Amino acid sequence: MDYDTLFTVMRRLALQAGDVIMEIYDRDDFDVDRKDDDSPVTAADRAADDLISAGLRVAFPDVPLVTEEQSASHGQDVSTFLIVDPLDGTKEFVKRRGDFTVNIAYVEDGTPVRGVVYAPAKKRMFLTLPDGRAVEEDGALDPDTVGDLAPISVSQPDNAALRVVASKSHRDQATDDYIGKYATADSKSAGSSLKFCLVATGEADFYPRLGRTMEWDTAAGHAVLIGAGGRVVRFDDHRDLGYGKADFANPFFIAYAPGVDLKTA
Structure with missing residues (x-):
């Protein structure tokens, strides 16, 4: 995998999908359907999935793709693959609470090694650099221009608090x-x-x-x-x-x- 290209493509697709999602989110009303498992699905889920899936298939035609909204992709037996949840937190989306995200990841030999999480309503984007380090991007969050990338790191926990x-x-x-x-x-x-x-x-x-x-x-x-x-x-x-x-x-x-x-x- 070319991790530099992967970084560019995943980041751009996540931001573009976020724009599509927010256009629907900002409407006065939108339809909510139900899947077979009774979980909600909206036009935003489907539109974001179409955009992301098409982009990944063009950029990485030889890498298997698994995506929530395409049940045909769920029967694959793979250990290295791209995986997408175009709108994670549909319940939050429907309730207009803002805590929903676009998720795109690359799994290699059973481990997710690169990924992007974009919360378009909160304007927060978290992603991995080509070398695997995690950052949060600040700025305008333009699909074509990378903003300031601030390294992020887990805490040093206090088990008493x-x-x-x-x-x-x-x-x-x-x-x-x-x-x-x-x-x-x-x-x-x-x-x-x-x-x-x-x-x-x-x-x-x-x-x-x-x-x-x-x-x-x-x-x-x-x-x-x-x-x-x-x-x-x-x-x-x-x-x-x-x-x-x-x-x-x-x-x-x-x-x-x-x-x-x-x-x-």
Whole structure:
């Protein structure tokens, strides 16, 4: 993989998709349909997916592509591939809460090594450089001109006063019970893959997810977190979370800054 080209293409497509999403988001009204699993889908999901998928296929025709909105791509048996969630946090989008993101990632031998997470309503973009380091881009966020790139890094956690971030739409009693095993000084909620980014920037120390997710939900945020010095491990045995699993479904997991004393279930 040419990582310089990958950086340019993923960044540009994420920003262009964000523009498409916001054009629909800013309308007075938009239709919300339901998928087979009863999760919501909108014209913004589909339009962003069309744009990103077309761009990636032109730029990287020989790399397998997995995307949430194309069920035909979900039957592939791959360990190195591009993976896309064109609008992560559709529930947040529908409720107009702003915590939704565009996620594009490159997985190599089962590990997400490069990624971009763009929150168009919040104008925050997190991405990995060609060398794998994670940064947050400041400035106008122009698809054709790269702005200021500020390195980001995970925190040095204080296990006596940890800061936790959890899902805004999917937090449940099991999650609260697990968080209760830690000495926490602060707890916040966020939608979509922004939770990974809050750990990557040091704004939170860990993010436990005790619920269903798919690899397209997590790969881009996971790549950014790795680039910032963090880890994502399986909830049950604390082994690294791998990608290219059957049906691209994730087990429960914990994203964290090294130094957090992880608790067992």
